[in-house]
Amino acid sequence: MKAIIPSVKGTRDFYPADMAVRNYLYRTLRTVSEQYGYQEYDGPFLERIDLYAAKSGEELVKEQAFVFPDRGGDEITLRPELTPTLARMVAQRQGELTVPLRWWSFGPFWRYERPQKGRTREFFQWNIDLIGVSSPEADAELVAICAEFFRAVGLKPSQVQIMVNNRKLMDQSLADLGVGAELRPRVFRLVDRRDKMSAADWDGYALEMGLGAEQLAGLKALLADGELWRKSEDFLRFFAVLDALGVREYVRFDAQIIRGLDYYTGTVFEARDVDGGRAVLGGGHYDNLVSDVGGDPLPGVGFAMGDVMIGVVLEKYGLLPHSGALEGAALVTVFDGERLIDSFRLAGELRQAGLRVVCYPEPAKLPKQLKFADKMGIRFALIVGPDEAAQGLVTIKDLATRTQETTAQEKAAEKIAEMLAKPAAV
């Protein structure tokens, strides 16, 4: 191959088969979102850098956003996340929006990261938030939506688990251990890193930051305590909702889940491939998001799921749709040069009747045309040769069932609908 201009690093080309996967995700998460009464929204793909500088932390803007000057000299960024945009949109119309808001979105985002498996520089993300209520039930609803999505794509609780914790509970538990308030944020970071360090290093790090030996022992006991949530009234209510919604089996308490983001103030959760440990989505409860961009305080809970990692996981479990097929489509074959125009005419009539129709664009041998239909996943092939043409007939061949019948051309659309209704089997 010579001199093909390469694509931008970390971007993906969406061939029809890839596009089918992307649309499958979009369709599925839309269905789940809408079943819970959430409304779709979106913001601009370009934002002023100030929007993120105000909030998300230095790392995001300085290291991981695509930033460039526009012709007027303003610093513009390709959006690396949606939450600040959401906060602004809510703040701008805070007086007129009816809370609680239930909003979702699916669109492209860009982060200037080093690409690897499950991580690209251009990706799609599902964002879904419930804003305006602060209750364990609201948090549970979002977690339930996660679980419903997993169920909808065929992921089982044995394959993916949503792990939940609560920062307030952890904060209180640390206080009970005698850990001072000023030290607790650093202990959170420590907890967040536990799987990334050796046990010895982790212990050393803990002691170094000022934890006493008995406090460290207490912390370890805390992290290992799978029943810690039972001490929390909020958690009891939270899990009761998940029970009621029938998704309890997807969710489990894990005191080690902290999440990196500073703005989470209560419930935090992330979902992972059980056999791989990589997070496919994450979210939590926040109290101050809207006030951070200048609005009045308004609590909320939400999560974000990228298309890349969930795609990797679905692929791994063989849950991606084998796409490419032109569902329910028909191919009108071309018998010879003289009848080419008749084929186009028939194709046009069938389209008028509501069918998805491909017309072979030139005369060719019948086997070749049938092979083409096969490879394209087109189920029906229509043949009008001299025999049929003389009587205004058409032969409809069902490639899936290997059967065919000949009918009047006017009845072809009807006949195909009839054949479509029958399961293809095979």
Next chain:
RNA sequence: GUGGCUGUAGCUCAAUGGCAGAGCAUCGCACUGUGGAUGCGAGGGUUGUGGGUUCGACCCCCAUCAGCCACCCCA
């Protein structure tokens, strides 16, 4: 941004420093009114790119780009 591994046909991969190959896929033919099989055949390569060492480089060295892995980060 840091460290490491890997780049050979569309795909998966071979080839002691000595003639760049196979399978699958694609296309054609067997097959002028019937598809997934079979057989035969064809096309397809500046070995990621650019330098260097060597009589000679897919192979060794340097750089660069890309993919992957770990870190970082995970909005």
